[in-house]
Amino acid sequence: MKPSGTRSHVHPRDSGHQPLVTFKDPRLLARASGDVIAISKGRPVTVAEFLAQVGGQALALPNAGAIINICEDRYRFLVGFAAALTRGLATLLPPNPLDETVLAIHRNWAGSCVLTDVPGRRLDAPVVLTDASATGPAANTEIPGSTLAAVVFTSGTTGSSVPQRKSWQALVRSTEINLQCYFPAGLGKFTVVSTVPAQHMYGLETTVLSALQGPATMHDGRPFYPANVAATLQNVSGPCVLVSTPVHLRALVASGLGFPRLARILSATAPLEAGLAASLEAMCGCEVVEIYGCSEVGSMAWRRTVLNERYRLFEGFQARNHTDATVISAAHLEAPVPLPDTLELGEDGSFLLVGRDSDLVKIGGKRTSLVDVTRLIMSIPGVDDAVAFRVPGVAGSTRLAALVVSGSLDGSAVRSALRPVLDPVFIPRPILMVPGLPRAASGKLPNDAVLRLFNASNAVGAGSD
Known part of the structure:
Protein backbone atom coordinates (compact mmCIF):
# COMPACT_ATOMS: atom_id res chain seq x y z
CA MET A 1 0.00 0.00 0.00
CA LYS A 2 1.40 3.39 -0.98
CA PRO A 3 0.75 6.47 1.14
CA SER A 4 -1.63 9.05 -0.28
CA GLY A 5 -0.34 12.18 -1.95
CA THR A 6 2.15 12.76 -4.72
CA ARG A 7 5.68 11.83 -3.81
CA SER A 8 8.97 11.98 -5.68
CA HIS A 9 12.50 11.00 -4.85
CA VAL A 10 14.92 13.75 -3.94
CA HIS A 11 18.47 12.99 -4.95
CA PRO A 12 21.43 14.59 -3.21
CA ARG A 13 23.37 17.05 -5.29
CA ASP A 14 26.68 18.70 -4.77
CA SER A 15 24.89 21.75 -3.39
CA GLY A 16 23.36 19.57 -0.65
CA HIS A 17 20.00 21.38 -0.94
CA GLN A 18 16.66 20.28 -2.37
CA PRO A 19 13.25 21.97 -2.02
CA LEU A 20 10.53 20.29 0.00
CA VAL A 21 7.95 18.60 -2.23
CA THR A 22 4.65 20.48 -1.97
CA PHE A 23 1.60 18.65 -0.60
CA LYS A 24 -1.95 19.71 0.13
CA ASP A 25 -2.24 21.05 3.69
CA PRO A 26 -2.80 18.04 5.96
CA ARG A 27 -5.41 17.93 8.70
CA LEU A 28 -4.71 17.45 12.39
CA LEU A 29 -6.45 14.08 12.32
CA ALA A 30 -6.99 11.36 9.76
CA ARG A 31 -9.66 9.74 11.99
CA ALA A 32 -13.46 9.51 12.23
CA SER A 33 -15.11 11.31 15.17
CA GLY A 34 -16.19 8.04 16.78
CA ASP A 35 -12.76 6.40 16.61
CA ARG A 356 28.70 6.33 14.39
CA ASP A 357 31.75 8.03 12.96
CA SER A 358 32.47 9.25 16.46
CA ASP A 359 32.34 5.62 17.69
CA LEU A 360 35.18 4.42 15.46
CA VAL A 361 38.40 3.79 17.37
CA LYS A 362 41.86 3.48 15.82
CA ILE A 363 44.79 2.37 17.98
CA GLY A 364 48.13 1.15 16.68
CA GLY A 365 46.87 0.77 13.12
CA LYS A 366 43.93 -1.34 14.26
CA ARG A 367 40.28 -0.29 14.34
CA THR A 368 37.05 -1.18 16.08
CA SER A 369 33.98 0.67 17.32
CA LEU A 370 32.68 1.58 20.75
CA VAL A 371 29.45 -0.19 19.83
CA ASP A 372 31.30 -3.47 19.28
CA VAL A 373 33.27 -3.17 22.52
CA THR A 374 30.07 -2.44 24.44
CA ARG A 375 28.33 -5.38 22.76
CA LEU A 376 31.12 -7.76 23.77
CA ILE A 377 30.96 -6.58 27.38
CA MET A 378 27.18 -6.96 27.40
CA SER A 379 27.51 -10.55 26.14
CA ILE A 380 29.43 -11.60 29.27
CA PRO A 381 27.20 -13.65 31.61
CA GLY A 382 26.52 -11.66 34.75
CA VAL A 383 26.76 -8.21 33.12
CA ASP A 384 23.51 -6.29 33.49
CA ASP A 385 24.46 -3.09 31.67
CA ALA A 386 27.60 -1.50 30.25
CA VAL A 387 29.06 1.22 28.08
CA ALA A 388 32.51 1.66 26.53
CA PHE A 389 33.69 5.18 25.74
CA ARG A 390 36.73 7.37 25.10
CA VAL A 391 38.54 9.32 27.77
CA PRO A 392 41.32 11.84 27.15
CA GLY A 393 44.78 10.33 27.45
CA VAL A 394 48.28 11.73 27.79
CA ALA A 395 49.39 14.17 25.06
CA GLY A 396 46.08 13.90 23.22
CA SER A 397 46.18 10.10 22.90
CA THR A 398 43.00 8.01 22.96
CA ARG A 399 42.20 5.36 25.51
CA LEU A 400 39.06 3.40 26.22
CA ALA A 401 37.25 3.04 29.51
CA ALA A 402 34.10 1.18 30.49
CA LEU A 403 31.38 1.46 33.10
CA VAL A 404 29.83 -1.89 33.96
CA VAL A 405 26.81 -2.85 36.06
CA SER A 406 26.93 -6.33 37.60
CA GLY A 407 25.89 -7.91 40.86
CA SER A 408 28.40 -10.76 40.60
CA LEU A 409 31.48 -9.61 38.67
CA ASP A 410 34.35 -7.22 39.29
CA GLY A 411 36.55 -5.42 36.79
CA SER A 412 39.14 -8.20 36.70
CA ALA A 413 36.50 -10.78 35.83
CA VAL A 414 35.16 -8.60 33.02
CA ARG A 415 38.67 -8.09 31.68
CA SER A 416 39.38 -11.84 31.75
CA ALA A 417 36.18 -12.55 29.85
CA LEU A 418 37.13 -10.02 27.16
CA ARG A 419 40.63 -11.35 26.48
CA PRO A 420 39.57 -14.28 24.23
CA VAL A 421 37.24 -12.14 22.09
CA LEU A 422 38.80 -8.65 21.93
CA ASP A 423 42.19 -7.42 20.78
CA PRO A 424 44.16 -6.40 23.89
CA VAL A 425 44.65 -2.84 22.61
CA PHE A 426 40.88 -2.32 22.77
CA ILE A 427 40.23 -3.79 26.22
CA PRO A 428 39.09 -0.79 28.29
CA ARG A 429 41.35 0.57 31.01
CA PRO A 430 39.92 1.13 33.51
CA ILE A 431 36.80 -1.00 33.83
CA LEU A 432 34.77 0.58 36.61
CA MET A 433 31.90 -1.18 38.35
CA VAL A 434 28.93 1.10 39.04
CA PRO A 435 25.45 0.51 40.50
CA GLY A 436 23.71 1.86 37.39
CA LEU A 437 24.18 3.90 34.22
CA PRO A 438 22.70 7.40 33.77
CA ARG A 439 20.33 6.46 30.97
CA ALA A 440 17.73 8.91 29.74
CA ALA A 441 14.10 7.80 29.62
CA SER A 442 14.66 6.84 25.97
CA GLY A 443 17.38 4.39 27.04
CA LYS A 444 20.17 6.49 25.57
CA LEU A 445 23.29 7.56 27.44
CA PRO A 446 24.16 11.28 27.19
CA ASN A 447 27.91 11.63 26.79
CA ASP A 448 28.30 14.31 29.45
CA ALA A 449 26.43 12.17 32.01
CA VAL A 450 28.68 9.19 31.27
CA LEU A 451 31.83 11.28 31.74
CA ARG A 452 30.53 12.74 35.00
CA LEU A 453 29.85 9.26 36.37
CA PHE A 454 33.25 8.06 35.17
CA ASN A 455 35.09 10.92 36.84
CA ALA A 456 33.20 10.45 40.09
CA SER A 457 33.67 6.67 40.09
CA ASN A 458 37.32 6.86 39.06
CA ALA A 459 38.02 9.27 41.90
CA VAL A 460 36.85 6.71 44.47
CA GLY A 461 38.18 3.64 42.63
CA ALA A 462 34.75 2.11 42.04
CA GLY A 463 35.77 -1.49 41.61
CA SER A 464 38.52 -0.54 39.18
CA ASP A 465 40.56 -3.49 37.97
Whole structure:
Protein backbone atom coordinates (compact mmCIF):
# COMPACT_ATOMS: atom_id res chain seq x y z
CA MET A 1 0.00 0.00 0.00
CA LYS A 2 1.40 3.39 -0.98
CA PRO A 3 0.75 6.47 1.14
CA SER A 4 -1.63 9.05 -0.28
CA GLY A 5 -0.34 12.18 -1.95
CA THR A 6 2.15 12.76 -4.72
CA ARG A 7 5.68 11.83 -3.81
CA SER A 8 8.97 11.98 -5.68
CA HIS A 9 12.50 11.00 -4.85
CA VAL A 10 14.92 13.75 -3.94
CA HIS A 11 18.47 12.99 -4.95
CA PRO A 12 21.43 14.59 -3.21
CA ARG A 13 23.37 17.05 -5.29
CA ASP A 14 26.68 18.70 -4.77
CA SER A 15 24.89 21.75 -3.39
CA GLY A 16 23.36 19.57 -0.65
CA HIS A 17 20.00 21.38 -0.94
CA GLN A 18 16.66 20.28 -2.37
CA PRO A 19 13.25 21.97 -2.02
CA LEU A 20 10.53 20.29 0.00
CA VAL A 21 7.95 18.60 -2.23
CA THR A 22 4.65 20.48 -1.97
CA PHE A 23 1.60 18.65 -0.60
CA LYS A 24 -1.95 19.71 0.13
CA ASP A 25 -2.24 21.05 3.69
CA PRO A 26 -2.80 18.04 5.96
CA ARG A 27 -5.41 17.93 8.70
CA LEU A 28 -4.71 17.45 12.39
CA LEU A 29 -6.45 14.08 12.32
CA ALA A 30 -6.99 11.36 9.76
CA ARG A 31 -9.66 9.74 11.99
CA ALA A 32 -13.46 9.51 12.23
CA SER A 33 -15.11 11.31 15.17
CA GLY A 34 -16.19 8.04 16.78
CA ASP A 35 -12.76 6.40 16.61
CA VAL A 36 -11.04 5.66 19.91
CA ILE A 37 -7.83 7.68 19.74
CA ALA A 38 -6.52 6.95 23.24
CA ILE A 39 -6.94 5.12 26.51
CA SER A 40 -6.73 7.67 29.34
CA LYS A 41 -6.99 6.67 32.99
CA GLY A 42 -8.37 3.31 31.90
CA ARG A 43 -11.19 4.62 29.71
CA PRO A 44 -11.44 5.02 25.93
CA VAL A 45 -11.39 8.54 24.50
CA THR A 46 -13.08 9.18 21.16
CA VAL A 47 -11.84 11.65 18.59
CA ALA A 48 -14.81 13.91 19.34
CA GLU A 49 -13.97 13.97 23.07
CA PHE A 50 -10.32 14.53 22.27
CA LEU A 51 -11.04 17.54 20.05
CA ALA A 52 -13.16 19.13 22.77
CA GLN A 53 -10.28 18.75 25.23
CA VAL A 54 -7.85 20.13 22.66
CA GLY A 55 -10.13 23.15 22.34
CA GLY A 56 -10.11 23.64 26.10
CA GLN A 57 -6.33 23.33 26.33
CA ALA A 58 -5.85 25.75 23.44
CA LEU A 59 -7.67 28.46 25.39
CA ALA A 60 -4.99 28.28 28.10
CA LEU A 61 -2.05 28.67 25.71
CA PRO A 62 -0.42 31.99 24.78
CA ASN A 63 -1.10 33.70 21.48
CA ALA A 64 2.53 33.54 20.38
CA GLY A 65 5.82 31.91 21.25
CA ALA A 66 6.38 28.17 21.65
CA ILE A 67 5.38 25.38 24.04
CA ILE A 68 7.93 23.26 25.93
CA ASN A 69 5.78 20.16 26.45
CA ILE A 70 7.09 18.08 29.38
CA CYS A 71 3.83 16.27 30.19
CA GLU A 72 4.54 12.81 31.60
CA ASP A 73 1.05 11.43 30.90
CA ARG A 74 1.11 10.53 27.22
CA TYR A 75 -2.50 11.56 26.65
CA ARG A 76 -1.98 14.96 28.28
CA PHE A 77 1.06 15.34 26.02
CA LEU A 78 -1.09 14.48 22.99
CA VAL A 79 -3.74 17.05 23.94
CA GLY A 80 -1.08 19.72 24.51
CA PHE A 81 0.71 18.93 21.26
CA ALA A 82 -2.51 19.13 19.27
CA ALA A 83 -3.63 22.31 21.05
CA ALA A 84 -0.34 23.99 20.20
CA LEU A 85 -0.76 22.99 16.55
CA THR A 86 -4.24 24.50 16.37
CA ARG A 87 -2.81 27.77 17.71
CA GLY A 88 0.12 27.73 15.30
CA LEU A 89 2.63 27.26 18.13
CA ALA A 90 5.69 25.04 17.87
CA THR A 91 6.16 22.29 20.45
CA LEU A 92 9.69 22.10 21.85
CA LEU A 93 10.68 18.59 22.96
CA PRO A 94 13.56 18.53 25.47
CA PRO A 95 15.76 15.41 25.59
CA ASN A 96 15.02 15.13 29.33
CA PRO A 97 12.73 16.91 31.84
CA LEU A 98 15.51 18.21 34.11
CA ASP A 99 15.08 21.82 35.21
CA GLU A 100 18.42 22.90 33.74
CA THR A 101 17.56 21.36 30.36
CA VAL A 102 14.08 22.88 30.22
CA LEU A 103 15.32 26.32 31.29
CA ALA A 104 18.16 26.28 28.75
CA ILE A 105 15.60 25.72 25.99
CA HIS A 106 13.33 28.41 27.42
CA ARG A 107 16.15 30.96 27.42
CA ASN A 108 16.93 30.20 23.78
CA TRP A 109 13.31 30.44 22.55
CA ALA A 110 11.77 33.87 23.08
CA GLY A 111 8.22 33.78 24.37
CA SER A 112 8.25 30.09 25.19
CA CYS A 113 6.31 28.63 28.10
CA VAL A 114 6.33 25.24 29.80
CA LEU A 115 3.34 22.89 29.61
CA THR A 116 3.28 20.34 32.44
CA ASP A 117 0.84 17.90 34.02
CA VAL A 118 2.67 17.95 37.38
CA PRO A 119 0.96 20.32 39.86
CA GLY A 120 3.36 22.56 41.72
CA ARG A 121 6.16 22.29 39.15
CA ARG A 122 8.18 25.45 39.77
CA LEU A 123 10.50 26.85 37.14
CA ASP A 124 12.01 30.23 36.37
CA ALA A 125 9.75 30.36 33.30
CA PRO A 126 6.04 30.77 32.52
CA VAL A 127 4.26 27.49 33.35
CA VAL A 128 0.87 26.26 32.11
CA LEU A 129 -0.70 23.32 33.97
CA THR A 130 -2.84 20.94 31.92
CA ASP A 131 -6.47 20.56 32.94
CA ALA A 132 -7.98 17.17 32.11
CA SER A 133 -11.51 18.46 32.70
CA ALA A 134 -11.27 21.59 30.53
CA THR A 135 -13.16 21.57 27.24
CA GLY A 136 -13.75 24.23 24.65
CA PRO A 137 -15.01 24.79 21.11
CA ALA A 138 -14.01 21.95 18.81
CA ALA A 139 -10.48 22.63 17.66
CA ASN A 140 -9.71 23.76 14.13
CA THR A 141 -8.27 20.70 12.41
CA GLU A 142 -7.00 22.49 9.30
CA ILE A 143 -3.28 22.91 9.96
CA PRO A 144 -1.14 24.70 7.34
CA GLY A 145 1.55 22.28 6.23
CA SER A 146 4.27 24.89 6.66
CA THR A 147 3.52 25.24 10.39
CA LEU A 148 6.56 24.57 12.56
CA ALA A 149 5.03 21.70 14.51
CA ALA A 150 7.90 20.40 16.61
CA VAL A 151 11.51 21.02 17.50
CA VAL A 152 13.18 17.78 18.56
CA PHE A 153 16.48 17.96 20.42
CA THR A 154 19.07 15.26 19.79
CA SER A 155 19.88 13.02 22.74
CA GLY A 156 23.41 14.30 23.30
CA THR A 157 25.00 10.85 23.19
CA THR A 158 27.95 12.23 21.22
CA GLY A 159 28.04 15.80 22.46
CA SER A 160 25.73 18.77 22.82
CA SER A 161 22.01 18.45 22.08
CA VAL A 162 21.05 20.02 18.73
CA PRO A 163 17.55 21.25 17.75
CA GLN A 164 15.86 19.66 14.72
CA ARG A 165 12.89 21.55 13.23
CA LYS A 166 9.90 19.57 11.93
CA SER A 167 7.10 21.09 9.86
CA TRP A 168 3.61 19.64 10.20
CA GLN A 169 3.66 18.69 6.53
CA ALA A 170 6.89 16.72 6.95
CA LEU A 171 5.62 14.92 10.07
CA VAL A 172 2.38 13.87 8.38
CA ARG A 173 4.11 12.58 5.25
CA SER A 174 6.73 10.69 7.25
CA THR A 175 3.94 9.14 9.34
CA GLU A 176 2.19 7.91 6.20
CA ILE A 177 5.41 6.13 5.26
CA ASN A 178 6.15 4.88 8.78
CA LEU A 179 2.73 3.27 9.18
CA GLN A 180 3.53 0.84 6.37
CA CYS A 181 6.26 -0.77 8.50
CA TYR A 182 5.37 -0.06 12.13
CA PHE A 183 2.29 -2.24 12.42
CA PRO A 184 1.20 -5.59 10.91
CA ALA A 185 -1.06 -5.33 7.86
CA GLY A 186 -4.71 -6.09 8.49
CA LEU A 187 -4.40 -5.71 12.26
CA GLY A 188 -7.59 -3.68 12.54
CA LYS A 189 -8.13 -1.88 15.84
CA PHE A 190 -5.16 -2.07 18.20
CA THR A 191 -3.51 -0.30 21.13
CA VAL A 192 0.06 0.98 21.37
CA VAL A 193 1.82 0.78 24.74
CA SER A 194 5.22 2.45 24.97
CA THR A 195 8.08 2.66 27.46
CA VAL A 196 9.56 5.55 25.45
CA PRO A 197 8.72 9.19 26.31
CA ALA A 198 6.60 11.11 23.82
CA GLN A 199 9.29 13.82 23.74
CA HIS A 200 11.71 11.46 21.97
CA MET A 201 11.42 11.35 18.16
CA TYR A 202 10.85 7.58 18.23
CA GLY A 203 8.14 7.95 20.87
CA LEU A 204 6.53 10.87 19.05
CA GLU A 205 6.32 8.98 15.77
CA THR A 206 5.18 5.60 17.08
CA THR A 207 2.58 6.79 19.58
CA VAL A 208 1.46 10.41 19.13
CA LEU A 209 1.60 10.72 15.34
CA SER A 210 0.39 7.16 14.81
CA ALA A 211 -2.70 8.02 16.85
CA LEU A 212 -3.35 11.33 15.08
CA GLN A 213 -2.70 10.14 11.53
CA GLY A 214 -3.09 6.37 11.75
CA PRO A 215 -5.28 3.65 13.19
CA ALA A 216 -3.57 3.30 16.57
CA THR A 217 -5.21 3.76 19.96
CA MET A 218 -2.56 5.33 22.18
CA HIS A 219 -2.22 4.17 25.80
CA ASP A 220 -1.56 7.09 28.15
CA GLY A 221 1.01 5.34 30.34
CA ARG A 222 4.76 4.92 30.18
CA PRO A 223 5.40 1.81 32.29
CA PHE A 224 9.00 1.50 33.40
CA TYR A 225 9.63 -1.58 35.55
CA PRO A 226 8.94 -5.05 34.09
CA ALA A 227 6.07 -5.66 36.52
CA ASN A 228 4.45 -2.37 35.43
CA VAL A 229 4.90 -3.25 31.76
CA ALA A 230 3.38 -6.71 32.29
CA ALA A 231 0.41 -5.29 34.21
CA THR A 232 -0.25 -2.61 31.58
CA LEU A 233 -0.15 -5.12 28.74
CA GLN A 234 -2.42 -7.53 30.61
CA ASN A 235 -5.03 -4.79 31.02
CA VAL A 236 -5.19 -3.94 27.31
CA SER A 237 -8.11 -5.50 25.48
CA GLY A 238 -7.58 -6.55 21.88
CA PRO A 239 -4.37 -6.56 19.83
CA CYS A 240 -1.47 -4.65 21.35
CA VAL A 241 1.86 -3.36 20.03
CA LEU A 242 4.70 -2.68 22.49
CA VAL A 243 7.10 0.14 21.61
CA SER A 244 10.33 -0.07 23.58
CA THR A 245 14.14 -0.07 23.61
CA PRO A 246 16.80 -2.77 23.99
CA VAL A 247 17.46 -1.71 27.60
CA HIS A 248 13.82 -2.13 28.59
CA LEU A 249 13.34 -5.29 26.53
CA ARG A 250 16.38 -6.93 28.10
CA ALA A 251 14.91 -6.21 31.53
CA LEU A 252 11.58 -7.78 30.51
CA VAL A 253 13.24 -11.04 29.47
CA ALA A 254 15.47 -11.12 32.56
CA SER A 255 12.50 -10.57 34.89
CA GLY A 256 11.07 -14.04 34.31
CA LEU A 257 7.55 -12.59 34.46
CA GLY A 258 4.70 -13.74 32.27
CA PHE A 259 3.72 -11.47 29.39
CA PRO A 260 0.65 -11.70 27.17
CA ARG A 261 0.71 -12.48 23.48
CA LEU A 262 1.33 -9.29 21.51
CA ALA A 263 0.69 -8.23 17.93
CA ARG A 264 4.23 -6.86 17.51
CA ILE A 265 7.18 -5.43 19.42
CA LEU A 266 9.04 -2.41 18.04
CA SER A 267 12.56 -1.62 19.22
CA ALA A 268 14.84 1.34 18.51
CA THR A 269 17.44 3.78 19.92
CA ALA A 270 20.25 1.16 19.93
CA PRO A 271 21.07 -2.10 18.10
CA LEU A 272 19.12 -5.12 19.37
CA GLU A 273 20.90 -8.44 19.85
CA ALA A 274 19.47 -11.30 17.76
CA GLY A 275 19.42 -13.60 20.80
CA LEU A 276 17.36 -11.10 22.78
CA ALA A 277 14.97 -10.66 19.85
CA ALA A 278 14.50 -14.44 19.64
CA SER A 279 13.72 -14.63 23.36
CA LEU A 280 11.17 -11.84 23.02
CA GLU A 281 9.47 -13.48 20.04
CA ALA A 282 9.15 -16.74 21.98
CA MET A 283 7.95 -14.95 25.13
CA CYS A 284 5.30 -12.76 23.47
CA GLY A 285 4.41 -14.84 20.41
CA CYS A 286 5.00 -12.06 17.91
CA GLU A 287 7.54 -10.55 15.54
CA VAL A 288 10.14 -8.16 16.91
CA VAL A 289 10.81 -5.39 14.38
CA GLU A 290 13.77 -3.10 14.85
CA ILE A 291 13.51 0.50 13.63
CA TYR A 292 16.49 2.58 12.56
CA GLY A 293 16.28 6.34 12.63
CA CYS A 294 17.67 9.53 14.09
CA SER A 295 16.37 12.86 15.33
CA GLU A 296 17.49 14.56 12.13
CA VAL A 297 15.31 12.34 9.90
CA GLY A 298 13.02 10.23 12.07
CA SER A 299 12.33 6.58 11.32
CA MET A 300 13.75 5.47 7.99
CA ALA A 301 14.55 1.73 7.99
CA TRP A 302 13.61 -1.58 9.58
CA ARG A 303 14.67 -5.18 10.04
CA ARG A 304 13.28 -8.29 11.70
CA THR A 305 16.31 -8.90 13.88
CA VAL A 306 16.03 -12.70 14.17
CA LEU A 307 16.08 -13.09 10.39
CA ASN A 308 18.42 -10.43 9.05
CA GLU A 309 21.24 -8.24 10.26
CA ARG A 310 20.64 -5.85 7.36
CA TYR A 311 18.13 -3.01 7.49
CA ARG A 312 15.81 -2.07 4.62
CA LEU A 313 14.90 1.55 3.92
CA PHE A 314 11.28 2.62 4.17
CA GLU A 315 9.56 3.33 0.87
CA GLY A 316 10.58 6.65 -0.62
CA PHE A 317 13.98 6.90 1.09
CA GLN A 318 17.31 6.76 -0.70
CA ALA A 319 20.79 6.47 0.80
CA ARG A 320 24.07 7.38 -0.88
CA ASN A 321 27.59 7.39 0.42
CA HIS A 322 29.43 10.66 -0.06
CA THR A 323 33.06 11.21 0.76
CA ASP A 324 32.46 12.18 4.37
CA ALA A 325 29.01 10.79 5.25
CA THR A 326 26.04 8.67 4.26
CA VAL A 327 23.30 10.99 2.99
CA ILE A 328 19.57 10.22 3.22
CA SER A 329 17.01 11.82 0.93
CA ALA A 330 13.22 11.58 0.65
CA ALA A 331 10.46 13.69 -0.85
CA HIS A 332 9.23 15.00 2.50
CA LEU A 333 12.67 16.15 3.69
CA GLU A 334 13.63 19.76 3.05
CA ALA A 335 17.12 18.69 1.97
CA PRO A 336 19.31 15.58 1.91
CA VAL A 337 20.48 14.80 5.44
CA PRO A 338 24.00 13.60 6.35
CA LEU A 339 23.63 10.82 8.91
CA PRO A 340 25.59 10.66 12.16
CA ASP A 341 26.08 6.91 11.56
CA THR A 342 28.25 5.01 9.11
CA LEU A 343 26.22 2.67 6.87
CA GLU A 344 27.53 -0.11 4.64
CA LEU A 345 25.17 0.10 1.65
CA GLY A 346 24.21 -2.94 -0.42
CA GLU A 347 23.26 -2.99 -4.09
CA ASP A 348 19.73 -4.11 -3.18
CA GLY A 349 19.11 -1.00 -1.08
CA SER A 350 19.71 -2.70 2.27
CA PHE A 351 22.47 -1.69 4.65
CA LEU A 352 24.50 -2.72 7.65
CA LEU A 353 24.80 -0.31 10.54
CA VAL A 354 28.54 0.04 11.11
CA GLY A 355 28.28 2.63 13.86
CA ARG A 356 28.70 6.33 14.39
CA ASP A 357 31.75 8.03 12.96
CA SER A 358 32.47 9.25 16.46
CA ASP A 359 32.34 5.62 17.69
CA LEU A 360 35.18 4.42 15.46
CA VAL A 361 38.40 3.79 17.37
CA LYS A 362 41.86 3.48 15.82
CA ILE A 363 44.79 2.37 17.98
CA GLY A 364 48.13 1.15 16.68
CA GLY A 365 46.87 0.77 13.12
CA LYS A 366 43.93 -1.34 14.26
CA ARG A 367 40.28 -0.29 14.34
CA THR A 368 37.05 -1.18 16.08
CA SER A 369 33.98 0.67 17.32
CA LEU A 370 32.68 1.58 20.75
CA VAL A 371 29.45 -0.19 19.83
CA ASP A 372 31.30 -3.47 19.28
CA VAL A 373 33.27 -3.17 22.52
CA THR A 374 30.07 -2.44 24.44
CA ARG A 375 28.33 -5.38 22.76
CA LEU A 376 31.12 -7.76 23.77
CA ILE A 377 30.96 -6.58 27.38
CA MET A 378 27.18 -6.96 27.40
CA SER A 379 27.51 -10.55 26.14
CA ILE A 380 29.43 -11.60 29.27
CA PRO A 381 27.20 -13.65 31.61
CA GLY A 382 26.52 -11.66 34.75
CA VAL A 383 26.76 -8.21 33.12
CA ASP A 384 23.51 -6.29 33.49
CA ASP A 385 24.46 -3.09 31.67
CA ALA A 386 27.60 -1.50 30.25
CA VAL A 387 29.06 1.22 28.08
CA ALA A 388 32.51 1.66 26.53
CA PHE A 389 33.69 5.18 25.74
CA ARG A 390 36.73 7.37 25.10
CA VAL A 391 38.54 9.32 27.77
CA PRO A 392 41.32 11.84 27.15
CA GLY A 393 44.78 10.33 27.45
CA VAL A 394 48.28 11.73 27.79
CA ALA A 395 49.39 14.17 25.06
CA GLY A 396 46.08 13.90 23.22
CA SER A 397 46.18 10.10 22.90
CA THR A 398 43.00 8.01 22.96
CA ARG A 399 42.20 5.36 25.51
CA LEU A 400 39.06 3.40 26.22
CA ALA A 401 37.25 3.04 29.51
CA ALA A 402 34.10 1.18 30.49
CA LEU A 403 31.38 1.46 33.10
CA VAL A 404 29.83 -1.89 33.96
CA VAL A 405 26.81 -2.85 36.06
CA SER A 406 26.93 -6.33 37.60
CA GLY A 407 25.89 -7.91 40.86
CA SER A 408 28.40 -10.76 40.60
CA LEU A 409 31.48 -9.61 38.67
CA ASP A 410 34.35 -7.22 39.29
CA GLY A 411 36.55 -5.42 36.79
CA SER A 412 39.14 -8.20 36.70
CA ALA A 413 36.50 -10.78 35.83
CA VAL A 414 35.16 -8.60 33.02
CA ARG A 415 38.67 -8.09 31.68
CA SER A 416 39.38 -11.84 31.75
CA ALA A 417 36.18 -12.55 29.85
CA LEU A 418 37.13 -10.02 27.16
CA ARG A 419 40.63 -11.35 26.48
CA PRO A 420 39.57 -14.28 24.23
CA VAL A 421 37.24 -12.14 22.09
CA LEU A 422 38.80 -8.65 21.93
CA ASP A 423 42.19 -7.42 20.78
CA PRO A 424 44.16 -6.40 23.89
CA VAL A 425 44.65 -2.84 22.61
CA PHE A 426 40.88 -2.32 22.77
CA ILE A 427 40.23 -3.79 26.22
CA PRO A 428 39.09 -0.79 28.29
CA ARG A 429 41.35 0.57 31.01
CA PRO A 430 39.92 1.13 33.51
CA ILE A 431 36.80 -1.00 33.83
CA LEU A 432 34.77 0.58 36.61
CA MET A 433 31.90 -1.18 38.35
CA VAL A 434 28.93 1.10 39.04
CA PRO A 435 25.45 0.51 40.50
CA GLY A 436 23.71 1.86 37.39
CA LEU A 437 24.18 3.90 34.22
CA PRO A 438 22.70 7.40 33.77
CA ARG A 439 20.33 6.46 30.97
CA ALA A 440 17.73 8.91 29.74
CA ALA A 441 14.10 7.80 29.62
CA SER A 442 14.66 6.84 25.97
CA GLY A 443 17.38 4.39 27.04
CA LYS A 444 20.17 6.49 25.57
CA LEU A 445 23.29 7.56 27.44
CA PRO A 446 24.16 11.28 27.19
CA ASN A 447 27.91 11.63 26.79
CA ASP A 448 28.30 14.31 29.45
CA ALA A 449 26.43 12.17 32.01
CA VAL A 450 28.68 9.19 31.27
CA LEU A 451 31.83 11.28 31.74
CA ARG A 452 30.53 12.74 35.00
CA LEU A 453 29.85 9.26 36.37
CA PHE A 454 33.25 8.06 35.17
CA ASN A 455 35.09 10.92 36.84
CA ALA A 456 33.20 10.45 40.09
CA SER A 457 33.67 6.67 40.09
CA ASN A 458 37.32 6.86 39.06
CA ALA A 459 38.02 9.27 41.90
CA VAL A 460 36.85 6.71 44.47
CA GLY A 461 38.18 3.64 42.63
CA ALA A 462 34.75 2.11 42.04
CA GLY A 463 35.77 -1.49 41.61
CA SER A 464 38.52 -0.54 39.18
CA ASP A 465 40.56 -3.49 37.97
